[in-house]
Each structure stands twice: as structure tokens, then as C-alpha cells.
Amino acid sequence: MTTSTTASPGPSAGSAGASASGTSRAGATSAATTGAAATPPSTRGTAPTELGHKARGRAVKDQLARVVMWAAFLLALVPLVWILWTVGSKGYHLLLDAQWWTNSQRGITSRREGGGAVHAIQGTLIQGLTTAAISVPIGILTAIYLVEYGRGRLAKAVSFMVDILTGVPSIVAGLFVYALWVTTFGLQRVGFAVCLALVLLMIPVVVRSTEEMLKLVPNELREASYALGVPKWKTIMKVVLPTAFSGIVTGVLLGLARVMGETAPLLILGPYTKSIATDLFGGLMPTLPTMINQDRTEVLQPAVDRMWASALTLILIVLLLNVAGRVVARFGSVKR
């Protein structure tokens, strides 16, 4: 804002001076310079008569750059549209069947049509929610530490580690939990182990988004609260967190979307099964990604159809979470 206001007197003063000199000398050159200074740069190429050979080259380059940028954007849209179209067109008809939302795949072979995905949807939701239940408190507390408490070396170290955690490949998270859960403790592969691996992937997303939101909370609010004699922890709980609430929700939803679409840890820790399973601590638990993975090598049409349909279901869930996150962000962001 400030820059535009300070800049605006410049051209107007310049043109006033030039017009004054133009009336006295009636020089065509001064008129040309004011014209060049006043025209926006994008329309510069429209006056080639006054620009030399070199300038035309510059204008061509400018146009070329514009074309390249547009082309890059359109190019980036191609895979998006293509993927959504492929999955949508190949998967939608099974989703229209009520059976898809009520039945499991129990007893249904690749050759047979029918069955649903409710077991996998349920598994994905259960694991996602459990993961969120563990990682959201840890993530929010870490963000509070970074913004409200952390100073000096420890805070730097925590922030660095959050960055590293952001970059941990999902398969490494899965391997780590495998090394801990199965080879060290000798436990069976169960749904909860998957959740632990997903927690590793979700924490950094929650920390970063919460941190961002807490930083947006005006300091005046905190100071007003302190001035009234409210202790720091109550200030954070009753003033800072409620102010940043919608932003935190957005972060959680986006994090949830990320972990629900994750497949790699599930390959190691959560093999697929065709029947409904709701016990996190016993037996295998099917999920949408493993259901897709199960059918991906199939050539028989019923199984292929189910693969696309479960991919579409997964995309819908993830997109729904993303859209919900953005809507919450749009309508409830911190007012500055």
C-alpha cells in the first residue's frame, strides 16, 4: 500500500513537468518520453515506430515469455484433468450402486461382479481418525511451544526436526514402525501400527499450519489478556487458540487428507483383507489404498472396475477434506 502511494506522485509530477516544457518548446521528443513513461509496460510493444530494432527484439522476447508461462500453466492442467477424467469415467458407475456403500468384498472373487467398499472406507476412516486423535494434540502443542514459548537453541532444533519430519518418506515411516512394533516388540501387524506410522506423517503438517495461524493472532490480544491478569496458559487456551481455531481446523483437515491417501506404510504394516474389520488392535484392517493395490494387477473386468471405483472413492474423500479445509479457511480466517 505504502509503495503505491509514494510512487503515484512520481509519474504525475513528471508528466506535469514535461507538459510544461512541451508548451514552451513544443518538442516532439519530450512528448514521446512522457508517452513512454506513462504507458504501462505491457503495451510497450504497440509503438514500434518509436522503438529501435533492439527494442522490437525485447518486445518479442516479452511476448514469448508470456506465451511460455501460459503454456506451462495449461500443460500442468493436462494431467490433473486427465487423471480426474480417467478415474471419474471409469469408476463412477459402481459408485452409483447402493451396494458399493453397504457391502464388503467378502467372498467375492475377481471374476464376480458386485460387493462394495464399505469395509475399506470404514478402515480408512477409522485409521485416519485415530491418527488425527494422536497427532493433533501433539502437533498443536508443538506449535504452541514454537510460537509462544520456544526461544533459543531448543526451539530452533524443534523447528528443524519438524522440517525433517516433513521430508521423511512414508515408506521410511512404515519401516521405522515395523522395526519398532514387529521386530523389537514382537507384536503382530495391526491397524494401530499403521496409525503410528501415519502419525509421523501427520504431525509436521499440523505443526506447520497451526504455527502459521498462531503467528497471525495479533499480539495486542495477548497483551490485553495479560494486562487483565490472565495467566499465560489461560490466555493461550481462551484467547489465542479460539482466535486461530478455523485455521487449525484447516490444517488438520489437510493433514488428514494427506494420511488417508497414503499407501506405502500400509504395504508394510497393514495388509488387505476382504471383510469388515473394526478392531485396531487385532487382525488385519482393509483400507481404500490397499484395496486399490490389491486389484491393480488384475485383468478381469469386474476387479478392474472395482479398482477404479475405489480410486474414485478415495479421491472423493481426499478432495472433500481438502475443499472442507479451504472453505473453513476462507470463512473463518484470523482478521487482521
Place this chain on the structure above:
Amino acid sequence: MSSVTGVSLADETPGPHGSAPLSGDGAGTGRLGDRLFGGAAKGAGLLVIALVTLVGVFLLWQAIPALARNDANFLTSREWSVDGAHPRFGIVELLWTTVTVSAIAMLIAVPVGVAVALFITQYAPAWLSRPAASLIDLLAAVPSIVYGIWGLRTFGPVFEPVQGFLQHTLGWIPLFTGAGISGGSTILFVGIVLAIMVLPIVTALSREVFAQTPVTHKEGALALGATRWEMIRTAVLPFGKPGIISASMLGLGRALGETIAVTIILSTLPDGAKWTWSLLNGGETFASRIANNAAEFDTPQKAGAFIAAGLVLFVLTFVVNAIARVVIERRKAFSE
């Protein structure tokens, strides 16, 4: 924060009014509630540090026995037999595939991603800028397993003639000699699919830096008569260079660790296959080797070999992410 990268440059910059980063250090009252809450926040921070350390330590601990029993050189051997009393395994082939796949992905994703970011921040009409950014972010929301099945079943067959052409015309270059692998499952093709997956990450972070270019720099360039492209070259790109570098590093970290899409698309080579430099060959990355053999983790020795591979992957991504972090930090030092 951009939901895509989990990293934000806003973390590093002062508040909207140039105010110093938040501090309420003296506000703790030392009462029980404050001490408990502060302790919990600090505890969460320490937990994050502990988690990352544990990942490294556990993987190392589990990998060492297997590495000690390994008869081949872990770093230079091409073999991979983890059974029996004399296991022989080495990572050189995995390293080659992982690095080339990621390099191809970066070669495509960085220029296109930066161009898209420039489009969104500098070229797009005001009404298009926001939706365009959301659309590109959507690419990041698509689960990677969906990229996998789309790549294998839809994009792959389309790519087949392109590969045939490359092989035909450039076959004399070792990188493009035919290796009898169908077009949809080669290193080159996986690199292209990974480029699509990495693109939104590169775009999201670059976009954020470009948007922060001081208006005075841009107006200064324009006032000196620069065309829009020259303004971008002289003002926006130099300012955004560290951002581009760290965005690329984050993208690279993602590409190195991507598991399921690579596992699905890339065809594995049989044991003892001849070594080639060809990009039109199959292979396995660290992550896909682990994922392909997830069912075989029945003895600690076998699991240990795969965990050792996972450890190398963890170290690789750790280094790449740390570089990204350092670049951002240095930028902060210069921009203030």
C-alpha cells in the same frame, strides 16, 4: 503456509506491520497451571525431536546386524540376495535408479513449476490467479497410488510411441538404448510421472517467494523501461532464487522417497540382469524395492537388509531437506 509443502516462508519473515516476531516470554506467572501447560508444550517439542532421532537410531540398530553379516560390499554391490547364511546385497543399482528417476523428475518439474508460479503471480489476470493456484494444489491432493494406476494403465500406453521414437532416433546414446521394456514402465516414464507429482510442491513454494518480491524492486525495474519479462528476470527471479532452490530440494526429497507410484509403474528386473545406463530400462528405487518385498519381512536378517536400504533413503532425504532448510535460513539472513 502452503498445505502442499508444509513449509512456509512466512515463518521467517517479520509480521505484517514489520513488528518483531511474537514474544510473551515474561508473561508466564510461574503458577501451577502455567508450569504444567508450558511443560506440556515443551514436552511435545521434545517428543518431535525424539521421534526423528528414534527413526534414525532404530533403523541403524536394526540394520547393523544384517550389514555385519553381509558378504558383499553394501555400497558397491549390485546383488540382492538376503536369504541364507551368507547374504549378499548392495545398493548401487537402487541408488542409480533412485537418483536418475529423481533427476528426470526435477529436470521437468523445476522449469515448469517455476514457470507456473510466475504465471500465477505475474501473468495471470486477477480473477484467474487464485483458482489457478488452487487447481495446481489439487494435483498434490491426488493420492500417489492413483498416479500409479493412472500412469500404468492410461498414460503409459500413450507414452509408448514416444519411447519408440526416442529409441529409434537417439538409440546410439547409451541413455536411450532399448532394453526390451515396454514404454509404460521405464525409468524415463516414471521420472515423468514423478515430475507431475512434484510440480505442485515446486510451484507452491516458488509462488510464495515470488509474491513477496518487494513492489519497489518491480516498479523500479519497470520505471527504468524494462519489459515485464525483463522485470521478472532482473527483479523477481534474483529475489526468488533461494526460494526456487529450497522448493526444488523439497521436491527432490519427495521424488526420492516416492514409493507406491514407482512400485506400480516401474518394471523390476530379474536377478542378474545386465547393467545398462539406459533410461529406457526397468529397475527399482530404494522405496520400491522395500515395497515390492514387504511380504518377505519374516526373519530379522531379511528385514534388516531392507531396513538398511530404508536407512540410506532416510539419510538421502535428510540431507536434501537440511540443504533446503539452510538455504531458507540464509535467505532470511539476507532479506532482513
